């Protein structure tokens with residue numbers, strides 16, 4: 112039976128994940144992520160919803176990072192009518208994350224339009240509204256790990272733990288005797304809070320992420336020491352520390368580790384503000400899904416009952432409270448959305464802290480090219496925040512370990528678990544080209560033969 116696979120995003124780049132599997136009788140869409148990059152270009156790409164995605168009979172998404180599922184409301188608003196499957200924890204988180212994203216967009220657009228109106232420039236629109244995010248959530252349907260389900264005629268799906276963030280899944284499709292495995296994003300073994308990635312039995316085709324396909328992270332304990340040192344130095348300087356965070360997942364991992372460091376007396380107490388309107392609710396979802404935790408977190412939960420450090424955290428809800436943070440003195444930590452600094456409250460905090468050399472921007476996740484986050488990582492001398500220039504004098508530290516992503520060693524460990532002679536095709540996605548290529552070479556050395564790095568809109572026959 113003919114089976115075709117088309118990639119519509121996250122091809123030779125990290126963000127905007129979406130692909131469609133199509134037989135003669137049915138088709139299924141996997142992921143509908145947001146493309147992140149320069150504002151105008153990103154808006155243009157995210158506004159164009161491929162017809163094949165709109166026409167799919169069913170949709171599946173692997174986890175709640177914005178580059179994998181952040182544009183679902185736009186898909187539904189443009190006419191997608193089918194069900195949207197994910198694990199129960201992912202669905203609970205997605206409802207919050209998509210509302211968060213819609214709110215950030217509405218607020219940013221309001222802010223930007225005020226300036227545009229003053230200058231007589233054309234007004235901009237959000238990709239989707241809060242209302243559209245709420246409507247999209249009505250099509251969500253939870254499916255537990257290891258529960259096999261027919262999504263569309265002749266297409267079955269089963270979720271396995273990806274060990275990346277709460278609820279994250281590897282997606283196994285079974286279509287006409289062929290087993291097609293999509294890794295979603297794979298976590299590192301020993302990552303705080305979540306379990307290690309599972310081994311999925313005998314795939315014929317593997318579609319793998321390659322975000323850190325050519326890089327190796329230091330071990331988790333080393334990362335913890337590194338975080339401790341960075342925070343201690345910043346504390347001694349009385350710095351305001353701003354951590355741009357993806358509002359779901361990473362905030363909780365980071366808070367978990369800071370909380371441990373303070374409990375162990377390895378770090379002085381300092382206030383941690385979480386300025387992301389819906390992060391508190393996301394943390395509530397974590398507490399609702401202990402079935403997704405690893406043993407260490409369960410143990411910690413048993414002893415402490417408060418692994419996400421509620422008593423230390425101060426959540427900021429209103430814009431007025433957020434603005435009040437501008438005037439408080441360091442040392443303190445402000446965790447604010449969004450992760451690549453492209454919008455949201457973090458931009459307002461950056462405006463205040465970047466000119467002063469004692470302050471610190473702590474980057475904990477992958478920053479896509481063209482985003483403000485990337486320019487900060489690359490050490491730009493000046494950054495543009497909402498159209499105005501600010502000198503980037505403050506300290507910048509990058510901790511990729513909390514990116515929750517497998518590195519090259521972890522990815523090779525994943526590939527080593529399978530027999531290369533039995534896997535007929537490998538597709539490497541979710542990586543900048545150099546990372547995907549580095550992984551392709553290493554995977555080839557393991558004995559895998561048919562390895563592709565797809566281009567956007569490229570279609571492949573699945574054998």
Ligand SMILES: [Zn+2]
Pocket residue numbers: 174176179275296
């Ligand atoms: Zn992810």
